[in-house]
Amino acid sequence: MTLRAVKPHHETQLRILDAAEELFMQHGFEGTSMRLLTARAGVNLAAVNYHFGSKDALIEAVFRRRLDPMNTARIAEIDRMEKEAGGQPLEPEAIIRAFVGASLRMIEDSKCGGRNFIRLLGRTYTDPSKSIRALIGGLYAPAMERFKAAFERALPQMPRDELVWRMHFMFGTLAYTLAATDTVQLIAGCKPEDRYDARLLEERLTSFLVAGLLAPQLGAKDVKKAA
């Protein structure tokens, strides 16, 4: 035929990755069997092992596909903002927005299909498997270091370990918010009507995180007393 379909560097792999993203989110890694996954993707059972090698390798590929570009974009945005500021340290709020925005923008982008991934990612931070957490940690490490440096420049008066803990809290708030989209209903008393508005959520989340990051620090006596 004259009009050839573009070669998608093998569509089978994409079908598998998309199905895996959705099913891993719904049922977890161990709860998703290869038979269900390949059936959903419309490919043969052996296709995963042929194209990816193993189920574990597929899991890694699922995360790499989205996480690598996302964290690269985060770092690039911080670099751009710092260059734009001309040596001046950034506003804490701007740094937070750069980090939070990258996740929330993926929720909106339905074409990217990243909504499933974001929820999957949120719950994988606390996955029982040590190897999976190590994988995620490794993929996040460069961005984490970059943001820590930006925060240190923005908040030179804050002790190092205090900053580490507050970044941990902020990271956790974001992760949980993305993962547990249905737990809000538990607090609210079940009203799923409130459709996810990523823009509004970003404002609420940023406001919360900025306040937490800049919260009054413990006095030396408090730390002493606790120790």
Next chain:
Amino acid sequence: MTLRAVKPHHETQLRILDAAEELFMQHGFEGTSMRLLTARAGVNLAAVNYHFGSKDALIEAVFRRRLDPMNTARIAEIDRMEKEAGGQPLEPEAIIRAFVGASLRMIEDSKCGGRNFIRLLGRTYTDPSKSIRALIGGLYAPAMERFKAAFERALPQMPRDELVWRMHFMFGTLAYTLAATDTVQLIAGCKPEDRYDARLLEERLTSFLVAGLLAPQLGAKDVKKAA
């Protein structure tokens, strides 16, 4: 024999619950097989089905054992504080401390063995299985409602949906902090030396959460713009 061991309302059940708590935390529910679990507990393979009925029923029992007393204690503490205040609304910080303290105190109490449970609990909020999240949600519902009422009295000027979101954020921060005790190292750059000091952590966490709860609210224009 004359000296009989006290009957612990069947020690086998306790051995199973303790082993389940530890192994569920380490490997997750699906990642923990009955054979490994019963071997760790030092009981026969069939003991779980005999005493609890099924693996799912065991999971529920693991949560009920700790969660019911914990949330009962939380509600009792709020009731006590409100009675002590004599009709006056409570300080937001006091409410937060009542909620956070119940979790963190269990970490310290090594006799209770609740440290495993707390970490297990933290990651179960985002468990893929809908039935498990429903179980946790049901066990939390009464305490959640009680705390929401206390917050509404403490912050009468805050819109209802704003409060719901901020409680969601606070709950998430706590859950993640408890579950991902090793992710701090990712941010800090791997230093497991800093042993968990629950008292100090409570101060840090409370300071962060109070600031977040009382953060400046979005202006009406922001909400309008986003919608």
Next chain:
DNA sequence: GTTCAATTCAAACGAACGTTTGAATGTTAG
């Protein structure tokens, strides 16, 4: 048209899973 490598396919592999069974053992009461 033939060749050759890449991919898909149906079928099967051994292992591990949660659960059940029926006999053996321990415990309590008459």
Next chain:
DNA sequence: CTAACATTCAAACGTTCGTTTGAATTGAAC
């Protein structure tokens, strides 16, 4: 002692898991 019950035990149940196999099919190069 014995009857009745509760608990433990080794063994097996049927099912599902991730993976492998070897033949069939496809698509491009010569």
